[in-house]
Amino acid sequence: MSEKVYIYDTTLRDGSQAEGVNFSIEDKLRIIKKLDEFGIDYIECGWPGSNPKDTLLFEKLKNIKLNHSKIVAFGATRRPGKRPEEDPQLENLIKAQPQAITIFGKSWDLHVLEALRTTLEENLDMVAGSIAYLKRYVPEVIFDAEHFFDGYKRNPEYALKVIQYAIEGGADWIVLCDTNGGCLPHEVYEITKKVVETFPEAKIGIHAHNDSDTAVANSIMAVLAGARQVHGTINGIGERTGNANLCSIIPNLQLKLGFKVVPEENLKKLTELSHFVAEISNMPVPRNMPYVGESAFAHKAGVHASAVMKRSDTYEHIDPSLVGNRRKITVSDLSGKSNIVYKLREMGIEVDERSPEVLKLVEKIKELEKEGYHFEAAEASFELLCKRHFGLVRNYFDLDAYRVLIAKRSTDELPVSEATVRLSVGGVKEHTASLGNGPVSALDSALRKALEEFYPNLKEVQLIDYKVRIVNESEGTSAKVRVLIESTDGKRKWGTVGVSENIIEASWIALTDSIVYKLMKDEEEME
The missing domain is CATH 3.20.20.70 (Aldolase class I)
Structure with missing residues (x-):
């Protein structure tokens, strides 16, 4: 014993x-x-x-x-x-x-x-x-x-x-x-x-x-x-x-x-316990923390992913499930077909690894990463990209136009941000405007206002994190920016990404992906 x-x-x-x-x-x-x-x-x-x-x-x-x-x-x-x-x-x-x-x-x-x-x-x-x-x-x-x-x-x-x-x-x-x-x-x-x-x-x-x-x-x-x-x-x-x-x-x-x-069965609750204490203490678990971190069993390089799919102990020191964690295959410009096929199967999309469509998707991802996209921290955008590639995401709305105004008068302590959005849902046109404490906040609010009449479940969505990164620093004010957004509906969290020379456009791409992902996931759960 x-x-x-x-x-x-x-x-x-x-x-x-x-x-x-x-x-x-x-x-x-x-x-x-x-x-x-x-x-x-x-x-x-x-x-x-x-x-x-x-x-x-x-x-x-x-x-x-x-x-x-x-x-x-x-x-x-x-x-x-x-x-x-x-x-x-x-x-x-x-x-x-x-x-x-x-x-x-x-x-x-x-x-x-x-x-x-x-x-x-x-x-x-x-x-x-x-x-x-x-x-x-x-x-x-x-x-x-x-x-x-x-x-x-x-x-x-x-x-x-x-x-x-x-x-x-x-x-x-x-x-x-x-x-x-x-x-x-x-x-x-x-x-x-x-x-x-x-x-x-x-x-x-x-x-x-x-x-x-x-x-x-x-x-x-x-x-x-x-x-x-x-x-x-x-x-x-x-x-x-x-x-x-x-x-x-x-x-x-x-x-x-x-x-x-x-007890052995309790050890499987270790990751849950770690994240529970992290939430209450407001001290997030570092992604790379051994055993319980989100990246503890993450594989990015194509060679690693290919090997670990054949036999897990090639690149994993324990079975992640023993501590309640899970394997994660990430996607980036280092990825090969194995990473993509693994992720597609996780999404329930069965494909032949040698399929021309898979090769096209791999090339598309690598091209987007080259432009500045970063899918490791934006798995929702990655899932949407893959499902759109195979025609599995329906069109929830069509954008006609959006506009963002930022104004500050001499009497104002802070600038005022206002956004207007024109779009249509199933042929029904909507035109809304909203104020925000910043241009992205105003845009998010106007977009939600336009869509909530058609999709009431969007009221559950909250934007909980917003990060901006410069992609090509040497370009100065003309540099591309990458916007990463984290959202939640109380049940799940998801990350989306947008890249553009214009910070508002990059934010719009990440915001709309966040909305579409929520609608798609809720639909899938009802099926």
């Missing part, structure tokens, strides 16, 4: 210290529920008493029963010169009534002497006394040996003595922290192994930060050295450069090293 490694999630505490992240109580409760469903062993929910939000969260958690996860409260050892029972922050930890308490203490003599301004002996008493006191009230106490690796490198005897006192105080887990994130994997392995050999009776954990871009590797090396609890955050969010990324650690441990981490 494979050995168990316990996962300790600190997204809601350490992760919330990331710049730009601010979880509400409701946000935290939703994330806790997701982490519990996924099979996380410990969820560190915050520091009760340090702020009103965390105190209130623990009050609410008293009435919530989780299926798997243990709720953990976080705090520090007692202050110098105080007895544990006199320290209000220890009392707040007990009042929170968690299933486990994690307290951190100094294991680097520099911090004891310079930051705490106390003696090395007093610090040892603070560690042992605080743990022993908390053990009277909670079934499990975890000790975070803060700055352990830096402390060990400077004064190994004292760092190990801190661990010894924590064990004597009754700590259930000793967690070695690379608080500054400066250690490299070989150092973490050697030092963790030394701790495991010195204290064979202790259960050891690892808490790594990513300042040297090695937090995941450091966590893996600690496990190989004998650690059996791993701290981290979803997507690696955290202060400075972040914490160890659980979305990489969990599959590495389970799929590559054979440890038991989460």
